[in-house]
Amino acid sequence: MLVILGRAVSLVVLTRNCSLFCKRSAIRRCRVFVSGLLSVGVLLMTFEAGTQEMCTAGHEHDEEEETLQSLRVAAQVPVSWRAPQQAFREARAQKGEDDNLRIKLLAINDFHGQLSTGRLVSSRPVGGAAVLAAYLNAAQAGMEDRTFIVHAGDHVGATPPASALLQDEPSISFLNLLANKHCTYRRPNDQKCNLVGTLGNHEFDEGKDELLRLLDGGNHPTGPFLENPYRGAKFPYVCANAVRTADQEPLIDPYVVKKIKGVQIAFIGAVLRQTPTIVTPTGVAGITFLDEAEAINRYVAQLKANGVRTIVVLIHQGGRQTTYQGPTQIGASVVNGPDIQDIVTRLDDEVDVVVSGHAHSFTNALLKNQNGKEILLTQAFSASTAYADIKLEIDHKSRDVVAKSASIITTFADIAPGLTPDPKVAQLVTQAEQTVAPLVNEVIGQAAIDIVQAENSAGESTLGNLIADSQRAAVQADFAFMNPGGIRTDILAGEVTWGELFAVQPFGNSLVKMNLTGQQVYDLLNQQWAPPQQFPRILKTSGLTYPWDNNRPVNDRIVEVRKGDIPLDRGATYSVVVNSFIAAGGDNFTVLLQGTNQVGGPVDLDALVDYIESLPQPFTAAIEGRITRLN
């Protein structure tokens, strides 16, 4: 009975509680992931870091939705628009006088280093960089000189090992392989270079210096290296609204202008202005994120003054499109995403296309801005499983777009052109997988049981206990606190490899040891519910126990905290370990900003690996009543 009641409650909560929503998805992902072990022995991780970012931002996000065949079919339905005055041109076209310039944009977003194969859509293989490349090659066949490949951010960051263990350099090299001869390391901004990217929140994960190194080249302090020396991106990145706090100048170029047959086409980049709320604060230190629409419009005005009329926005922000059946529904109502709707509404009339991302979902719709101008908005799921095929017709005289259409194509690997993966890209992926394989396949321990992130009603989980214990052991602190969103998938019974542990803790956060008073420990735990927390975030703990009372106010739910059998002395000082994300106030745990004597520790993953290796095998973890719930 209790179970049934609990389920009913959790269903209600599910619609409001992103945390639970994500966990549910993560468990399903894990199953897909296990069924996707790769022949070359490299473990394929299909975890989705985007889940955390979306949840943190309070959006609805369901990874499972991405694998639905019905949604993929809906995404492929073309959306098209034609300028009203085109009617007479149509007539001319029939007489063979149509001289409109026809170009293509092939758009991806949220690649997240998915070089390897292993993803599935309704049990069919999709994507991997080489398959995606085969689709992009086929889509531009015959018009290679009039096609641009663009991406809307999160190309790197939160990536599987083949990319992550090589500092995400192979993900940039992958795009370099798609670049035409006009893209060069020395002059990536050539007007005929066929590639443009923008920044997502994950590009900031390791801070701006590492981001700029990844784009501009230069070796990372540690290897292994695939490309040595590493030369960076052969193509430009653009972002209009990430500015240096010191002088308000854009961190990278806000836009680039391309030219085809005398017609200029501008690409303006932007990243969601909420980036600082979802990236480790040190990652965005010194950078201010401006309102996206205002920043974009500022440069639209400049471009218009220079005679540019065809303007494409690449933005790392987006929504989800309502699933629908039957004919395409055109209009704002089909896109669920208040942030992107608000941005598009405020965009200048001169913007023709917005390539979006971040939601890991699909969008293919015409959204009206505040003046009624219909702007084509696309998004192509994530992780190499789809691309947007966008066609533009540009009038030579007005230099503006007179017709536009798009379709979101899933990159199935079991049909053409996916049956013939791009050989150069395939070679790069194989090299990357082989280079990281020894690290990935190393067996770290034997799990006696499934050790899972699913929480009991109090908020305790077996995997949370294991991770918190590993962190406390790593720096010998009194207590450890681990944020639930940083635990990405379960550990399954049996052999546990480094790669599987990487999937559990993929963010590479370092540990931070600090001192808190007993009172601050109470305050920290009360922040699990208190505003601005949008849903409960129960930290996984080690070294202490406490009951919380659901009938008490959200800022006073902790009944009593004990270390062993002894209640905490609110005036005494205790040593605490957390990861660098929450140490910097992430997930709204601002009490940690008051911690004194802060000292950095090992990377969280290393702490987990070392701890598991130190345990008697097979190892296990249990719900121990560290957290109990009253009412």
Ligand SMILES: [Zn+2]
């Ligand atoms: Zn993403």
Ligand SMILES: [Zn+2]
């Ligand atoms: Zn993102």
